[in-house]
Amino acid sequence: MxxxxxxxxxxxxxxxxxxxxxxxxxxxxxxxxxxxxxxxxxxxxxxxxxxxxxxxxxxxxxxxxxxxxxxxxxxxxxxxxxxxxxSFRLFRMKEVVAMAGMAAERARTLGSYTFASLSPRERRWVHMVLSRQPGFTTESEGTGTFKALKVTRV
Missing domain, CATH: 3.30.300 (GMP Synthetase; Chain A, domain 3)
Incomplete structure (x- = not known):
């Protein structure tokens, strides 16, 4: 029980x-x-x-x-x-949010940007931040807990 x-x-x-x-x-x-x-x-x-x-x-x-x-x-x-x-995790959240903004700029310029391996929580933050901005798709790539994340301009 x-x-x-x-x-x-x-x-x-x-x-x-x-x-x-x-x-x-x-x-x-x-x-x-x-x-x-x-x-x-x-x-x-x-x-x-x-x-x-x-x-x-x-x-x-x-x-x-x-x-x-x-x-x-x-x-x-x-x-x-x-x-x-x-503020260990709070700082990391702010860091990942800033990285998501940078990834959006790179994807806007180059067409796509791929993050190196991120934890599930960090990938979720990037997905959520970029879902607030029109014109981008995000997709986790790979297997295992830590995966790459690709940001693509649509």
């Missing part, structure tokens, strides 16, 4: 509890992302030990994120919580 899903509003408290069990002094609070469509339900992790989650390219943060999504049992993005520490 599956446990009841962890509601979005209880995620910050649960994350803080899990971190405390690991011996980490971390607080978790909802925070704005500046673009709720691309980065909804941002939970900001802070405290004297928060930097440990961002270390090693954020692998600790990714692992904690996976546990949160499993506990939530939610598959719709609008209902999932997204963890961020030291």
């Amino acid at each position: 599956r446990k009841a899903a962890l509601p979005l509003e209880q995620v910050p408290e649960r994350v803080a509890q899990w971190c405390a069990h690991l011996g980490l002094k971390i607080t978790a609070e909802p925070g704005p992302s500046g673009d709720e469509t691309l980065f909804p339900n941002r939970i900001v992790l802070d405290g004297p030990d928060a930097h440990w989650l961002a270390a090693n390219k954020g692998f600790g943060l990714d692992a904690l994120q996976f546990l949160v999504h499993e506990a939530q049992g939610e598959r719709e993005e609008k209902g999932q919580a997204y963890l961020d520490v030291q």
